[in-house]
Amino acid sequence: MKIETTSFSVETNGHTDIIDITGEVKKVLSESGLREGTALVFVPGSTAGVTTIEYEPGLLHDYPAFFEKIIPSSSEYRHNDTWHDGNGHSHVRAALQGASFTVPFKSSKLLLGTWQQIILVDFDARARNRKVIVQLMGN
Numbered sequence: 857m858k859i860e861t862t863s864f865s866v867e868t869n870g871h872t873d874i875i876d877i878t879g880e881v882k883k884v885l886s887e888s889g890l891r892e893g894t895a896l897v898f899v900p901g902s903t904a905g906v907t908t909i910e911y912e913p914g915l916l917h918d919y920p921a922f923f924e925k926i927i928p929s930s931s932e933y934r935h936n937d938t939w940h941d942g943n944g945h946s947h948v949r950a951a952l953q954g955a956s957f958t959v960p961f962k963s964s965k966l967l968l969g970t971w972q973q974i975i976l977v978d979f980d981a982r983a984r985n986r987k988v989i990v991q992l993m994g995n
């Protein structure tokens with residue numbers, strides 16, 4: 857069993873921006889030469905998350921709208937009293953979302969569904985450059 861840890865960068869617009877990172881993860885897997893195992897995709901930072909969705913215009917609207925409903929950006933957050941950075945909602949959303957996603961691979965292919973993409977969601981209240989870490993474990 858081998859372990860390979862690599863990373864790539866993504867520019868985001870913040871404000872629950874959703875970026876399809878499936879292609880980058882596939883590229884990392886392809887360059888590793890590994891055939892069978894598990895890919896862990898992780899974003900460092902407390903205002904972003906990684907998950908999976910069908911990357912189509914309807915859901916790109918629905919998913920941020922869902923967060924605005926359950927964790928409104930206009931609500932009051934004690935975090936903003938601590939740091940005055942105005943992104944209390946970003947932290948709460950990121951905590952709920954989770955910072956990582958794991959997907960198995962076989963024959964050097966990610967075992968994703970046909971309409972299933974891996975996404976980075978940036979909840980911060982400003983544009984960011986995000987580092988995404990991919991850790992491959994396998995043979």
Ligand code: ZN
Nearest residue numbers: 939941943944
């Ligand atoms: Zn903050």
